[in-house]
Amino acid sequence: MIYQDRRAAGRILAEAVQRAIRARPDLGPAVVLGLPRGGVPVAFEVAKACGFPLDVLVVRKLGAPGQRELAMGAIASDGTVVLNRDILRELRIREETLQTAMRREQEDAQMQERIYRQGRAPVPMEGRTAILVDDGLATGATMRAAVRAVRAHAGRVVVAVPVGAGEACNDLTQEADLMICPYAPLSFGAVGQFYQSFGPTSVQEVCNLLEQAQWEESTPRAAGA
Secondary structure (H helix, E strand, C coil): CCECCHHHHHHHHHHHHHHHHHHCHHHCCEEEEECCCCHHHHHHHHHHHHCCCEEECCEEEEEECCEEEEEEEEEECCCCEEECHHHHHHHCCCHHHHHHHHHHHHHHHHHHHHHHHCCCCCCCCECCEEEEECCCECCCHHHHHHHHHHHCCECEEEEECCEECHHHHHHHHCCCCEEECCECCCCCCCHHHHECCCCCCCHHHHHHHHHHHHHHHHCCCCCCC
16 A cells, blocks of 8 residues: 555545544544644544544654664653663663753754644643554654653543554554554555655644644534535
């Protein structure tokens, strides 16, 4: 399965989420949380189809010193952290180095959320199901941090992605109340290989989608729409 782009993937994912909601009435009401930046176009389509409010949750990778693409773990804007202990041991990362990286990335995550929301308050999660959406799962470290970040606030936690590595999806079933992934191929290299168009999502696009979602939520639908 190859998705045309993130919006197209979101529409297919939305169908899977709607089926899950119909099968599990206990999952509603819900709020959809997109993981910026690439997860937000996907989440927009899910929120629109399901009629749920849309918000963001920023989770930052903790890059290893001198190897920023190698993840020591991930941290959410509220400080919830997931660490890769194997990488920490292998690279002999000092606690001071780790703490410095955590402070830096958490502050950056908080700043990004303020930029994306443009002065709007976060959508309340208390008593709702939090549906966490990204454009795909490779290792799942970022999503695990996201799940743990919302667990204390949301009634239930659902992870929904258009595509994911089988091992990552299986791991997330232990973290979330429900894992939704329409496509988990046996061979998985990178998320981008399952998209025809996988260019970077801009900050402005994220802001525009969040604003549009809020406008659509506040605008009454015409009868029969």
